[in-house]
Amino acid sequence: MHIAEGFLPPLHAAIWSALAAPFVVAGARRVNRLLRDQPQLQLLLAASGAFAFLLSALKLPSITGSSSHATGVGLGAMLFGPSVMALLGAIVLCFQALLLAHGGLTTLGANVFALAVVGPWVAFAILRGARRLHAPFAAAVFVAALSGNLATYLTTAGQLALAFPDPASGVMGSFLKFAAVFAPTQLPLAAVEGLLTVSIVNFLREYSGDELRALEVLPASRAAEAG
Amino acid sequence: MRAIDRHAWTNRWRDWHPAEKLLPAFGLLLMALLLPPLTTAPLIVVVAGSALVWGAGVPARALLVFVAPPAAFLLLGAPFLALSLDLSAGPTLRFSPGGVALALSSTLRALAALSCLALVALTTPVADWASLLRRAGVPAGIIELLLLMYRLVFSFAERALTGQRAQAARLGYSRFGRGLRSFGLLAGNLFQRGLTKARALEIGLTARGYRGELPVLRAARPLCRSRLATAMLGVGLTGLAGGWLGRALS
Numbered sequence: 001m002h003i004a005e006g007f008l009p010p011l012h013a014a015i016w017s018a019l020a021a022p023f024v025v026a027g028a029r030r031v032n033r034l035l036r037d038q039p040q041l042q043l044l045l046a047a048s049g050a051f052a053f054l055l056s057a058l059k060l061p062s063i064t065g066s067s068s069h070a071t072g073v074g075l076g077a078m079l080f081g082p083s084v085m086a087l088l089g090a091i092v093l094c095f096q097a098l099l100l101a102h103g104g105l106t107t108l109g110a111n112v113f114a115l116a117v118v119g120p121w122v123a124f125a126i127l128r129g130a131r132r133l134h135a136p137f138a139a140a141v142f143v144a145a146l147s148g149n150l151a152t153y154l155t156t157a158g159q160l161a162l163a164f165p166d167p168a169s170g171v172m173g174s175f176l177k178f179a180a181v182f183a184p185t186q187l188p189l190a191a192v193e194g195l196l197t198v199s200i201v202n203f204l205r206e207y208s209g210d211e212l213r214a215l216e217v218l219p220a221s222r223a224a225e226a227g
Numbered sequence: 228m229r230a231i232d233r234h235a236w237t238n239r240w241r242d243w244h245p246a247e248k249l250l251p252a253f254g255l256l257l258m259a260l261l262l263p264p265l266t267t268a269p270l271i272v273v274v275a276g277s278a279l280v281w282g283a284g285v286p287a288r289a290l291l292v293f294v295a296p297p298a299a300f301l302l303l304g305a306p307f308l309a310l311s312l313d314l315s316a317g318p319t320l321r322f323s324p325g326g327v328a329l330a331l332s333s334t335l336r337a338l339a340a341l342s343c344l345a346l347v348a349l350t351t352p353v354a355d356w357a358s359l360l361r362r363a364g365v366p367a368g369i370i371e372l373l374l375l376m377y378r379l380v381f382s383f384a385e386r387a388l389t390g391q392r393a394q395a396a397r398l399g400y401s402r403f404g405r406g407l408r409s410f411g412l413l414a415g416n417l418f419q420r421g422l423t424k425a426r427a428l429e430i431g432l433t434a435r436g437y438r439g440e441l442p443v444l445r446a447a448r449p450l451c452r453s454r455l456a457t458a459m460l461g462v463g464l465t466g467l468a469g470g471w472l473g474r475a476l477s
Contacts, residue, residue: 006336006340007341032366035368043375046372047422047424047425057389097348099228099232100228106260106340140438164329167311169313172314173313177307177312178313179305195411200411203415208415
């Protein structure tokens, strides 16, 4: 779920950009270091980023009939880890704004914060936690992807609520309003994305073990492979 | 996606220095955000739209196709900003006059910003951002990653669409569960193929002495100061006109 170009008041757009920037810079530093040590990772990362962009551009099978798209938040966090995901996510969001008119440049900071920072960290933490509790792998992936998606959606609702507090009931009322408006599309979408991520991860584990191991940036999948 | 990229590569301003297009567009965007939207936003939509259609020669249809989906989303969302939720005496929804003004100004501001985004996206290909990012101090490795990603997106997109069409022709999306499985297979396949392709590219490029940068010949595009000054003057005049209209109407 993207916030459209220009929708946030300038102060909010600036604050969210300032909050997202350190994560993106840290991700860029990490990727830069990785690329210096292992230049061969560059093409692998580029291919993964291009894949993430395409995944978000393809239409998902939907229950309600509305057209919906995957966020790839959970999958990205599992494959690359949340810090690399902040940079890749920011690049993907730029491409989405410039090539698909999804999101925008002034709302990039807010969208990066929701989709490339909060979502991936939540998905990553839940996957770690679930694996530690010895949850079955598929269930852990499902719950992680689902919660990554839900966290993204709630963050976006929160960003909109802070920007447009309700005159009668304030930020809380506004948050309830935005969360309720998006719930009919976002809740089924989160479940679909959870199932989809399980399906993709299963496929990759079955057929792409070598490639996954080649990605030294894959802490979660390495842990998953080991677990 | 391909249409947007095609216009970015083929419009009349294609050979201009990217700064000549991006600085005025960002100037307009900044004004769309900072100036009162009720009077300035419609002016910005008109200025950005005419610059695109008459200046850059991008078909009006392409502009509409770019703007329509997010604009529809904005217009559908506007009534929810106008509604106010009162929790004090049980949750009740009512229209509030303040909310209506807020909905109107936010929607207008977003529409103006959207037309500035169209001005950027339809005149400047993503590859042209590289020189600006380099000047902004972004590390070369990251810029090269961005450019590689941009190139790979289009080579993968073809495969993704063909794959999805083939699956649909075999009734792969006839039922929800089947659709989900098909999509998972497609995505997994795409990722696997993408990684294989990346590895093949890496071996091929390393054999040719690749050191993390693909040098390509670019046509020299010197910055034309007079063109930039004219464009910025236009942006300034739009801002002044917006401010003047605001004072005249209030």
